[in-house]
Amino acid sequence: MKSFLKGLAGAASIAAIGISGAAKADEPIRFALLQDFTAVYTFVTDEYNQGQRDYIELVNREGGLNGHEIEAIIRDTGNEPQRGIEAYNRARREGAILVDFLSTPVSRAAVNRVLDDEVVMITVLHGRGDASDGTTFPYIFPMMATYWSQATLLLDYIDREQGGLEGKRIAHVYIDSPFGREPVPVMEELAQRKDFELRTYAYPSPGNEQSATWSDVRRFRPDHVILWGAGGGQAVSVREAIRNGIPQENILSVVWMAETDARTIGEERATGIKRFEAVATGTDLPIMQRILEEVIEPGHGAGPSENVGTTYYNIGVASMAVATEAARLALEEHGAPLTGTSLRDGFRMIRDFDAEGMMPPVSFAEDDHQGGGYGRVSRWNGEAWEAVTDWFTAHQDIVWEEIEKDAAGFREGR
């Protein structure tokens, strides 16, 4: 009992130090990257987090933001909400003004908390799509195209570049989870508008075996297949699609398709498949060159150097580029120390920021936290993902209908 009390006292004193630390003026700006390194999101987290840390390192080596360094608080949440909430509360206490969970269940459990605590939460390519409605979710920034925007964008690409949608048969093959089902309403809406036939096919999670689903898909004789999965199931989907006679050029995927998947499929075999792309891939970009020069080559990289420039690495870099831009604007406007509210205002001041050509120009506003829903389509050319379109956006009216509907539901549910 006594040792228990002592432990409590000790813990409380540590906590007290944390509080007094956060109050100092020339403290670093703290971003909490509390992600899932060990469970469901492992396929992306390693590279994504490495990109985030390397970018932060780059900013710090270039002098920080007006002399303020950025400090990353990194913890594993194992995709468990209770661990995520603990890590979030602790990080908030250490002075974090931005959190990134990269896990839909954890960020969903944190929604009410970040709104109450006025801490910015970025939900890059995960979390609630309806958080794009900034008036309902003032502290949550999806920041890149939501799954709804990705779906409309892919369909629009078929419409414009692959011979139109009218009269076509589109198969939506998805992992049987809320994530897989999410884009279905906007696709159905679009199917009515553009007069094409849409059919949906679910395969059981985690998707390591999908042969029955694809036998069914083949009998539909789809003109195009849209894949909606993540992780190991994606490679299985593509292999099954090719095996069932669907030309690679007509296979399109959600953003979760990377170099590893292409390698598992077989680099030659995968040639021609297309995916949604939120951030440019490769190292042939100004930011990436600076990261290579100033972070990787001197040996300050956060992980294996072969990951630099991969799809998920670059998404991580871009996410932090936007966040630091927001922090820079907030510092200019409100001065130090930054708070969640001033950082949020910083985000909302961002206009046409493209991270030196790395990503589509995004602008946030009080009512738009998605940033326009831009993206592009890229194609696996046998060695790398190569963009085949410019950054564009499509059918945002349908997307926003969906956003408004769900946001309204959230408001009522409170």
Add this chain to the structure above:
Amino acid sequence: MDIGYFLELLINGALTGLMYSLVALGIVLIYKSSGVPNLAQGAMVMISAYLIWVGVSLAGLPMIVALALAVVGMFLFGLLAERLLLRKMVGQPIIMIVMLTLGLEIFLRGLGPGLLGAAPKSLDLGIDLMPIIIGEVFINRAYLVGAVVAVVMIVLSLLFFRTRLGTKLRAVSDDHVSSWSVGISVERAIGISWGLAGASAVAAGALWGSVQGVDWTLSMLLFPAVAVVILGGLDSIYGVLVAGLIVGILGSVIPGYVDPIVGGGTRDVVTSLIILLTIIFRPHGMFGREDIERV
């Protein structure tokens, strides 16, 4: 009714079912000799796939050498697991043993991805992606190879139980005490069965790893494997073969017709129902020994 569709579901289902059998085989080998339900078999499959990947991609060995080394490695791993963990559990309640194997599973799931990186790795066995087309029916080559390997492994296990060592193992599975009394080393027999389970995990790891890439999700193959084991009978190798076919076929044909109506993937439902119905109507499975104490 589209007969081609039905046949395709049937054949591909049967083939994947046999690949599940490959995972299930390890569970049966261990249960047969020691009565331990090894719920870490899925994680052992994952570890074997990582070992093969290390051999091929990090050490640059030819696939066949990597496979052989992985078999040796996993055999030793099985021996160690038995010696260090399970031997101490003799006489403990079943729930403790179940939890112990689950703890081992959690440990392995941290170990493999922790040391080698959590991002998925690819494993290429050089199997052609294009299907074998017979009429309207597309047969998946990778699954065909997997099924053949599974059948070979199962037949080998059946034959193995006819050898001298195998006979000892059968004696051990019948009764530990009587085996002791006729001079059979029960400990060694159980250890060997763990080693064999480790070796069979290598086959499963290689085949499934080549299909879906190597990462921790390989350990989730445990669930369909459990369905195979329950349906076939926990201690029947012959049962693994038959039950694998049934689980695979039902898990392919039923979703093939029901999914479009329900609008969701029903394969896990079918698998769960197989487990449930088997336990309610014939707890010892189709070929298991009926010495389970009923309520």
Add this chain to the structure above:
Amino acid sequence: MFYRLSGVHHTRYETARRIWPVPADRRMVYLVLALAVAAPLYMSDLYLTSYMLPWLIWSAAALSLTLLMGIAGQLHFGFAAVMAIGAYTSIHLTRAGVPLELALIGAGLVAAGIGCIFGAAALRVKGLYLVMATLAMQYLVDWTIINVPAISGGAQATLSTPSVTFLFVPLRGDTALYYGALLWAVIVTMLVLNIKRTSFGRALVAIRDKDFAAAVIGVNPFKYKLLAFFTSSFLGGVSGAVLAFCYYQAVTPEQFGFNVSIQLVAMVLVGGLGSVIGAYLGAGFVLLMPIVLTNVVAYMAIAGWLSVSSNLLAHIPLMVYGGLIVGFILFEPLGLAKIYDNVRKYFLVWPFRHTQS
């Protein structure tokens, strides 16, 4: 010395039947309870909301499960599904305008009803087969929740808890939520402690030890097994609802997945089967150990004591956690409760060596 006893000796049945036969134990329980009640006064909100609050709720859940697994001897690997049923029922009921007090009871009843279906398997089989059957049912419940949008809540598959009052107190703010959880934990604890002393509890123990023998002495196994599932699922369902309302404040299907069931079983086993204090210790261990390990490893890495890749760093807690579960089962199968008991027995007669209790 500390207990001011030389062992526990009963001279009358009344003393033997008390909940706390040793006065010092009783005083300690009061002290712990007082500390728990006063926790919002001396604990920072981090420890209150991220450690104490989930610990209490998970302890209540582990107690519900230990009633079934430890006292009645029925294995259950699908308890997270039971909690999910409770959580979803309570949320849908409160959304429909039912007051929380009634919604909690409704949640318990629905969970108990479906829990009894789980229990039906127990009438046929036990041991390993019961493990597998409940595991299969966990998958079925998960699948139903995910695939029926009316249950899971549409495209986002998230249901926020509406703002509610409990016994005229608005359930908002850390302190109110904490007391809600504490109240439930105390109720479940008292219930489980007392069930052990009733004829119902003794019947369950008889079933656990040998159901044939129990039938011979007139305990109907059919009835009592179902009752065990009913009671335990009722408590589990309400615990799930409390978890949703007091802690998560939003439910998603992932919160009640298969791995949560495994964690619950681990709590019960690591704590010690059938032990009340074990449920608290086990829940604390399984719930807080990964969190503490993650933080310790992170601080060690920052301090430069551990220079390994960040990937391995993230996996070390998982390995240690798995290793500790294995270690406990190998070296202390009776769990943390046994360790506590050993310490207690030592001090019961300290400074002498031989105990009698």
